[in-house]
Amino acid sequence: MDEIHIWVLSISLILLLHTTNSADEAEKQALLNFYQRLSNGTHPIDPDFGWNASSDPCSDRWNGITCNSGSFIKKVALEGLSFNGILDANSICTLNSLTVFSIQNNSIHGEIPTELANCKQLTHLYVNDNRFSGSLPPSLSRLNNLKRLFLSSNSFSGELPDFARISGLVTFLAQNNQFRGEIPAFDFSNLQQFNVSFNNFSGPVPELNGRFNDTSLLGNPSLCGKPLPKACPPSSPPMKQRSKSRSVERILMYLGYILLALVFFSFIVYRIIRRKKKRESKSNNSKTKKEVVTESKTKASSEYSGYKTGGSRSEFSIPSSTGSGVVSSALVILSKSKMRDLTFEELLKAPAELLGRGRYGSLYKVTFEDETTLAVKRIKDWTISSGDFRRRMEKVDKVRHPNVLPAMAFYCSKQEKLVVYEYQQNGSLFNFLHGTQSEKNFDWGSRLSVAASLGEGLAFMHKELYEDGISHGNLKSSNILINNSIEPCISEYGLMVIDNKAISSVDHGNSYNAICPSPGGPSLFKDDVYNFGVILLELLTGKLVQTNGFDLATWVHSVVREEWTVEVFDKALIAEGANEERMVNLLQVALKCIDPSPEARPSSQQVANMISIIKEDDDRSIVSET
Missing domain, CATH: 1.10.510.10 (Transferase(Phosphotransferase) domain 1)
Incomplete structure (x- = not known):
C-alpha cells in the first residue's frame, strides 16, 4: 500500500514539473519571438549575448534579462543596441511578472500596439529615443501600476490617452514629439518629473500646483496660461448664455438710467439743503472747518506711521523715524538682487500677514498691488550698530548658493532692523x-x-x-x-x-x-x-x-x-x-x-x-x- 502511495506521488511530481517546464518554455519562446521581430531578423554578433533556444533566460543570464529568486522574469532592458524592427506586444506581455520594460535608444519603428496594455504588472516603461509614430492607444491608461513612463524623442502624434487615471504616476516625459490636443489633468502633486515641451499641444495649461516651471512646456505655440507668458483668451459663452446675458444687460441699462435720475434728483435736493444750511450757520463754519482739518491730519498721520487694524492688514508696523518725525526711506536694495525698486514707504503701506512671532522678532508676508509677494523678517532688540549690520548683510549677500535663500533688501535703524526675502509659497x-x-x-x-x-x-x-x-x-x-x-x-x-x-x-x-x-x-x-x-x-x-x-x-x-x-x-x-x-x-x-x-x-x-x-x-x- 505504501508503495502505491509513493508511486502516485512520483507521478504527481512529474506532472507538476512538466507543467512548470512548459510554462518556462512558453515564456522563452515568447521572448525569442519578441527578439526576432525587434531585431528585424538579425542576430547579435557577440555569442555571450544569449537569447537562443538552447539556453535559459534566467539561469544562463540572457543579456538584458533580470529574474527574481523564483525564476520569474521581472525586467527586460534592451537599450542602445541599434534594434530597427517593431514591437511585438503580444509576445512580451506573455511574461506575467514583467515590471520593467525598456527598449530606449534604438531605432524601433511602427506604432505602439494596443496589446501592450496586457502587461498589467508594468511599473516602468521606457520607449524613448526611437522612431515610433502614430497615436498612442487609449488602452495604455489601463496600466494602473505604472510609475515611470518615458515617451520622449519619437514621432508620436494625436492626443494623449487619459494618463491622469494612473494615480501612482511619478514621471511622465513626452518631449520632442508631435502630440496635439489638451494636456490631461495629471495629479501634479504626485509627479516628480514632467515634460511635454516641443509638441503641438494647445489650450490652457492645467494647474501645476507650483511643481513645474515653463521649461516643461516650451515649444507648444498654442498652449496658454501660467507658468507660460502667454495668457489664455476669454472663452466665448454659448448662444443661450449670450442671449441671457444680453437680457441682463438691458435690465442693468434701464436700472442705470433710473439710478442716474435718482442721483440727479438727490443732487438738486442736496444743493438746496446745503444753501439753506449755509445761511443759517455762517458763524460756526470756520470752527467746523478747523475740526475737519485737524481730524484729517490725525488720520493721515496714523495711516502713515503704521497699518490700520482690520481684516486686510495685520498689526505689522515699523515705527522708525528721524528726530523730525519724518519716516526714513533707507531701504537698501542689495546689488545682486533682481527685486524691483522698492521704497520703505511702499513696504509700510502694503498689507501684511503675520506668519510667526518669537522673542526676538517676527516674520510677515507682504503683498503689493502688482501681486508681488515678499517675506519680511523684523528683528528687534539686537544691539548691533547700523554700520556693522550693513557690513554683515553685504558680506552674506556676496556668498550665493542654490540651497541658501538670498536676502533681497534690508533696512536698519536704531529701533528696527528688517530683512526682505522672496516669499516661498511651498512653506518650510x-x-x-x-x-x-x-x-x-x-x-x-x-x-x-x-x-x-x-x-x-x-x-x-x-x-x-x-x-x-x-x-x-x-x-x-x-x-x-x-x-x-x-x-x-x-x-x-x-x-x-x-x-x-x-x-x-x-x-x-x-x-x-x-x-x-x-x-x-x-x-x-x-x-x-x-x-x-x-x-x-x-x-x-x-x-x-x-x-x-x-x-x-x-x-x-x-x-x-x-x-x-x-x-x-x-x-x-x-x-x-x-x-x-x-x-x-x-x-x-x-x-x-x-x-x-x-x-x-x-x-x-x-x-x-x-x-x-x-x-x-x-x-x-x-x-x-x-
Whole structure:
C-alpha cells in the first residue's frame, strides 16, 4: 500500500514539473519571438549575448534579462543596441511578472500596439529615443501600476490617452514629439518629473500646483496660461448664455438710467439743503472747518506711521523715524538682487500677514498691488550698530548658493532692523514633516536629497564666511524653505540674536538652541553642525524636536543605546521599504553632529561629504533596480 502511495506521488511530481517546464518554455519562446521581430531578423554578433533556444533566460543570464529568486522574469532592458524592427506586444506581455520594460535608444519603428496594455504588472516603461509614430492607444491608461513612463524623442502624434487615471504616476516625459490636443489633468502633486515641451499641444495649461516651471512646456505655440507668458483668451459663452446675458444687460441699462435720475434728483435736493444750511450757520463754519482739518491730519498721520487694524492688514508696523518725525526711506536694495525698486514707504503701506512671532522678532508676508509677494523678517532688540549690520548683510549677500535663500533688501535703524526675502509659497521643511504639508509624499529619496542639498549649502556658507565669523546661528527645520523647484533653501542665514547662553531667533513651530559658550569664533559653526544633526534626526524619525517634555536628541540616544535602532525610523519610511542600511548610515552622521562636545563634532564639509556618499550609493541602487 505504501508503495502505491509513493508511486502516485512520483507521478504527481512529474506532472507538476512538466507543467512548470512548459510554462518556462512558453515564456522563452515568447521572448525569442519578441527578439526576432525587434531585431528585424538579425542576430547579435557577440555569442555571450544569449537569447537562443538552447539556453535559459534566467539561469544562463540572457543579456538584458533580470529574474527574481523564483525564476520569474521581472525586467527586460534592451537599450542602445541599434534594434530597427517593431514591437511585438503580444509576445512580451506573455511574461506575467514583467515590471520593467525598456527598449530606449534604438531605432524601433511602427506604432505602439494596443496589446501592450496586457502587461498589467508594468511599473516602468521606457520607449524613448526611437522612431515610433502614430497615436498612442487609449488602452495604455489601463496600466494602473505604472510609475515611470518615458515617451520622449519619437514621432508620436494625436492626443494623449487619459494618463491622469494612473494615480501612482511619478514621471511622465513626452518631449520632442508631435502630440496635439489638451494636456490631461495629471495629479501634479504626485509627479516628480514632467515634460511635454516641443509638441503641438494647445489650450490652457492645467494647474501645476507650483511643481513645474515653463521649461516643461516650451515649444507648444498654442498652449496658454501660467507658468507660460502667454495668457489664455476669454472663452466665448454659448448662444443661450449670450442671449441671457444680453437680457441682463438691458435690465442693468434701464436700472442705470433710473439710478442716474435718482442721483440727479438727490443732487438738486442736496444743493438746496446745503444753501439753506449755509445761511443759517455762517458763524460756526470756520470752527467746523478747523475740526475737519485737524481730524484729517490725525488720520493721515496714523495711516502713515503704521497699518490700520482690520481684516486686510495685520498689526505689522515699523515705527522708525528721524528726530523730525519724518519716516526714513533707507531701504537698501542689495546689488545682486533682481527685486524691483522698492521704497520703505511702499513696504509700510502694503498689507501684511503675520506668519510667526518669537522673542526676538517676527516674520510677515507682504503683498503689493502688482501681486508681488515678499517675506519680511523684523528683528528687534539686537544691539548691533547700523554700520556693522550693513557690513554683515553685504558680506552674506556676496556668498550665493542654490540651497541658501538670498536676502533681497534690508533696512536698519536704531529701533528696527528688517530683512526682505522672496516669499516661498511651498512653506518650510517643518511643515512638510509635521504640519500643513505633511500629507504630501515625502519618501526616503526625497528626504535624503534634502539632507544632501542642505549639507552642501551649509558647508559652502561656512567655508566662504568662516574668516568673517558669520554662521547661521539658528538652523532648524522651520528655517528651511521649499522653493518653487521643490528644492530646500536655508533662510535667515546670519540673522542671529545673541544673549549670554544661546543663539536664537523667530520660532515658527519648533524650538531648539545650541549652547554657545562665546558670542563668536569657531564654536558658532559647530553649533550649526549640531542643529543640522537635529534636522537629520527629524528627517529620519518624523518626530518633533521638542514637545511636552520630549527631547528628540535625548530619545534617539536612549533608543540607540538599547540597540533598538530600527525603532528610531519614521514608520512611513519602513512601510515604503526604504533601505535600512542607508538609513542607519545617515543616523550615524546625525549622531556625530549632535555630539555633546563641540570639538568632537565633524565640520560641515565633512558632514556634506558623508551624506553625499550615502546618496550616491542610494542613486546607484535605484539605477540598478530600474
